[in-house]
Amino acid sequence: MDEKPTMIIRSHNNNHQLWFAILISFLFCTLLICFDYSKTFHTPNNNLLTFSLNKQQNTDSCTNRYVYIHNLPSRFNHFLLQNCHFLTRGTDKTNMCPYINNMGLGPEIKNHNFEGKNDNVLVPNNTWYATNQFLLEVIFHNRMKNYECLTNDSSLASAIFVPSYIGLDVSRFLWVSNLTVRDSSGFELVKWLVEKPEWKRMFGRDHFIVSGRISWDFRRQFDDLAYWGSKFRFLPESMNMSMLAVEGSSWKNDYAIPYPTSFHPSMDNDVYQWQNKIRHQKREFLFTFTGAPRPELEDSMRGKIIQHCRGSSVCKFIDCSYGVENCDNPVNVMKVFENSVFSLQPPGDSYTRRSIFDSILAGCIPVFFHPGTAYSQYRWHLPKNRTKYSVYIPVKDVKKWNVDIEKVLLGIPENEVIAMREEVIKLVPKIVYADPNTKLDKFEDAFDLALKGILERIENVREAMREGRDPSVGFADEDHYKYTFSGEKY
Structure with missing residues (x-):
């Protein structure tokens, strides 16, 4: 009779010891797991962290596509549109004011049959305009305003856009005999740019500008009235920038993009x-x-x-x-x-x-x-x-x-x-350049291809600088101009 209670008491004590051992083991394992977890997520070189960051970066569709737009003084762009009666198409002195409407697309052409006697299909409204070729810089700027990868942080930008209407500006003075007047706006623009922190990063090699005039209008080599244009593109600062124009030159940092037509699709x-x-x-x-x-x-x-x-x-x-x-x-x-x-x-x-x-x-x-x-x-x-x-x-x-x-x-x-x-x-x-208020879903238009091209070119320059190679872009590039303008290779 005396043994049974003793056995019960011993069994009860053994149960307490067992549960205590289990508790200690659980706490020890938990500490190990937490320690390992801490190492996993707080060690900078851990593979899981790298994977996590890479996954986050890969979800950013704007990586290597961010563009920063300089906020230029209005005298370089909007002032020219506000005073469009001083702007002309050239020697015919036609006023440019009607063509600045609709964000540079010009007056809309409504319900016209472009196919004459062959059929009666009318073109849709809001797609055809009387577009002037010299307004390309305005059209491009308005497209840039709606670009999906704009950034207000220039340190994130792969490229810096300079929204100067330099073609419209120089058109006022191309026939002026005073060369100082012809060149004044170009000097003012580069003076403003070089004082900005964005310039000092690559000394302008990540900057690009757009012109609705041919690049030769900005490449006067000598200060002589016998030579055409301004010398904007021969200024040392400007030579570091890239120019997109309706016609390029044989210089490496000039790139030709299409003249604007009158068709501006919205879908x-x-x-x-x-x-x-x-x-x-x-x-x-x-x-x-x-x-x-x-x-x-x-x-x-x-x-x-x-x-x-x-x-x-x-x-x-x-x-x-x-x-x-x-x-x-x-x-x-x-x-x-x-x-x-x-x-x-x-x-x-x-x-x-x-x-x-x-x-x-x-x-x-x-x-x-x-x-x-x-x-x-x-x-x-x-x-x-x-x-x-x-x-x-x-x-x-x-x-x-x-x-x-x-x-x-x-x-x-x-x-x-x-x-x-x-x-x-x-x-x-x-x-064609799509309506600036829209973006085509299944097509890349002239704007898309131009921007993709200039981003790629600037990245090549950036890579050359990182590798210590000569990033100079101020000389003729045989690869860019496979065929000479003289036609000798044909």
């Missing part, structure tokens, strides 16, 4: 609808030329082409001189290009012409006579393989002209013509 369907129209367009003429004669230029290529076109029953010539044909009206221009299989694109007052992009927009295959007109220019927007979308007829000496354009074009097999036209139609979204 993908606008592009699809237009492509479908021009794909099924019946074309009455084999080729066309739209432009003005240059009687003051003896034996000019343009004169020869006009002469050839007028002498052909399958060519349509639109004379843009002195208002003979209203070439400022996009409706007139589009109707001609849409009714033509090919468009002749000789150099204009400079190597390039807006007409190149108007013709592509109409599904008209461009015919080039000089490599500087397109092939050595729009590297981000046009195919590297020139034969896919265009015809090249080299003309090195107009005085020795022995080309029968009609015969050359008639000799191209029909299946090749169809393939080239389809390639041209595919180019449409790449050479």
Whole structure:
């Protein structure tokens, strides 16, 4: 009888000891786990932390795409628009005020039939405008304002945008004999820029500017009235910046981007609808030329082409001189290009012409006579393989002209013509600037491709600086200009 209670008491004590041992073990294990957890999430080189940070960085779609916009004094941009009556298109002194409407797109063109007698499909409203080519810098700036990767912290920016309307500004003084006046705005701009902390980071090599005029308008090499333009791009500070312009030069930091056309889609369907129209367009003429004669230029290529076109029953010539044909009206221009299989694109007052992009927009295959007109220019927007979308007829000496354009074009097999036209139609979204208030979902437009290109170029310069290589961008680059402007490589 006495043993049983003792056994019960001993058993009870053993249970207490067992539970105490379990409790101690649990606490010890918990401490070990916590210690290991602490090491895992607080050791800087731990793989889990690196994975976590990388995952967070990968979710930022703006990595390496952030752009900071300088807040320039208004005299460099908005002042010019507010005083647009002082701005002209050039020697014709046409007032620019109507063209600054709609964020630089110009007056809207409503309910026009661009296809003439072939069908009755009307273009949608809010997509076509009487756009002036010199307003590119305004259009680009308004697109930049709605860019999805803007930042107010310049230290995060991959590129710095300088929103100066430098083309509109210099246009007031290009014909002024006082060279100091021509150059004054450029000097003021670089003086303002170099005082900013953003400049000191890469001394302007991460800065870019946009011009609606050709880059040669800013590259006067000598202080002599016999030389054209301002010397803005030869200022040491400016030479570090990149310029996007409707026509580049042979200098490494000039990049050509398309002239603005009159089509500014606001959604993908606008592009699809237009492509479908021009794909099924019946074309009455084999080729066309739209432009003005240059009687003051003896034996000019343009004169020869006009002469050839007028002498052909399958060519349509639109004379843009002195208002003979209203070439400022996009409706007139589009109707001609849409009714033509090919468009002749000789150099204009400079190597390039807006007409190149108007013709592509109409599904008209461009015919080039000089490599500087397109092939050595729009590297981000046009195919590297020139034969896919265009015809090249080299003309090195107009005085020795022995080309029968009609015969050359008639000799191209029909299946090749169809393939080239389809390639041209595919180019449409790449050479138009979408409405600044919108962004296309399925297409990259001319703005998107230009910005992507300049970000890549600036990153290459940045990488060169990190590696101690020469980041200089102020000299000719054979890789950028594969084909010389002289045409010798053709």
